[in-house]
Amino acid sequence: MDEIVAVSPAGDARVLVRSNGFLACPRLTGDELAYVEWDRDRMPWDGSQLLVADVRSGAAASQKVVAGGAEESVVQPSWGPDRLLYFVSDRSGWWNLHRLRDGVVEAVAPIEADCAPAPWEGGYQSYGFGGDGTVVLTVSDGFTTELLAVDGEGGRRRLGANLTSVKPYVAVDGDVLTVIGSTPSSPPALWSIDLGAKPGSPAFPVGGPLAEAPLPWTPALPSVEVAAVGERSVRFLLYRPHGGARPVPLLVRAHPGPTDDVPLRLDWTTQFFVSHGFAVAEVLYRGSTGRGRSFRQALHGHWGDYDVEDCAVVADHLRASGVAMPGAVFISGASAGGYTALQAACHPGPFSGATATSAIIDPARWEVSVPTFQRPHAAVLRGPAGAVEPSRVRCPVLVIHGSADTITSAPEAVQFARELAALDSGHASLLLEGGDHYLSAPAHREQALRAELAFYRDVMNRSSS
Structure with missing residues (x-):
């Protein structure tokens, strides 16, 4: 009441x-x-x-x-x-x-x-x-x-x-x-x-x-791009590292929505990876806001499918256009975006590895654990993609989670990471003691970024050896 x-x-x-x-x-x-x-x-x-x-x-x-x-x-x-x-x-x-x-x-x-x-x-x-x-x-x-x-x-x-x-x-x-x-x-x-x-x-x-203090470095500025497949198009922001147009490692980021957008503003995570030689694509996948009611509701009953499709379309487009280096195409996401990244890792396609931070792993289980206010959102989104099963994962995955996360389950993430590790040594995990859902503490954010970068480099080294 x-x-x-x-x-x-x-x-x-x-x-x-x-x-x-x-x-x-x-x-x-x-x-x-x-x-x-x-x-x-x-x-x-x-x-x-x-x-x-x-x-x-x-x-x-x-x-x-x-x-x-x-x-x-x-x-x-x-x-x-x-x-x-x-x-x-x-x-x-x-x-x-x-x-x-x-x-x-x-x-x-x-x-x-x-x-x-x-x-x-x-x-x-x-x-x-x-x-x-x-x-x-x-x-x-x-x-x-x-x-x-x-x-x-x-x-x-x-x-x-x-x-x-x-x-x-x-x-x-x-x-x-x-x-x-x-x-x-x-x-x-x-x-x-x-x-x-x-x-x-x-x-x-x-x-x-x-009051507008200058930055000690020059940030990479994005361009608004469109990837087309058939009659459908997917819009995204593309950041490219300074110094040349040669193919580089690509990181596709799924925002932590789904009812979120991709704001055109300085993003420290994106700049971190661009400064280390990555191109970064931030995808306005179906379900995002800013594009009206029908676009916002397009993901209803298709979570883990349409969002994954849109991210894969962007990755394929950038690989075909020579932006992305073959064998070095990655996807990352946090919270609901972490579920998108994990589902992408379960499909054959462009991704060489995936990082899931504070991720939702089983939407049905998450639906009964979230606050009452949020449960209808989980219910209306949930579709046939279902829970992410370790046996379905087809590429290396890095699982990052805070032990004090009150929104998604840390024990569930730890168990999921253990099951992955038992299947293949290419998977990795990082449990941040005391970390919350948003990894708000600067030290936790730094640890997570460094672990993610090291994970991608390890995947690239494995593929080239």
Whole structure:
């Protein structure tokens, strides 16, 4: 049972809304409470509804659904300065900004792009309001997240064009917009933008130019590439090492989604491998966000199949085009991406080795161990690929796991690694004592990266001997 409660200055609490489903994003103006609700057998990005209730009497009365449903996702409601209710809905097939005016839902800025991410965390705010009524919102294509300003007449202009990635925490104070943004050559930082500046004006790091400290080395910059197979195409970011176009070892990275994207920003893991002579491809596989509802749901019932296919298509494309060195094509992933990497290792194909970090190994077992909120996600994704069995693995695998991981099972990973090692000496494993699911400690991250690099080098040495 979920509840929305009001707490008085004296600490007294009273229940405003009670639900057998999940509740989120309570937004109060006067006596009107807006909030999001969804059933316990689904995720909010698959189906949710926006309700408005009169809380004048203390508890919610005359609750009314104003948007959403089983086939529509509504996220991030907010009351605007014009006292209208704004929210992001994918009723058009894309997460776009809408508002409720006189009981009618209208699109604020229709666009074939997602203007919000999947709501894995509370507190996301992907849009804001300027002092003159301008609406500022994020716009993502799966790689780049831009800032768009929409005036009262519907006119649009891009803000902070020097930023390529913006987190969903938009803050506006009068005419000053502040975001957490980044570029392919700078890590996430606070940036500010003058909403009154000329179109095309850049964002500035908070604290002035000196706040943007130069890197001691030149990072590799990516290109957005497309690999085609039949009528289907797979988009990915490609990073290549400096100094020549000869074939090099290739690392294909499956992001830890599936409902994630491939942000165009400085990524230390990618730069680490590029600095050691690898090309790195980051794949926007089916199931990712930024490409609309149908693309986001394409992986439902096909986890371990379609994501693997997309990563393999990219690897084959780069091998055929002369980017990748034969016998040195690897795949890596963490969490759900670790499951993708392990399933890729079970198929004949382009991969010479795979690294699975904090990986899901058996989706059915994981489904009953994750928090209640996440179980519908595991259920809807799970398909015929099933659990990864050591006997099915066809290439060397490195298993990396933290002993204190509370999201995926460390004992399961240790047992899986032992069974692999009993079958072939080419497999390897690393258990990081005290490591969490995200390998948050710098020492753990360094150990994992060095182990992964050594593993790939060992595989290449074995294949050349």
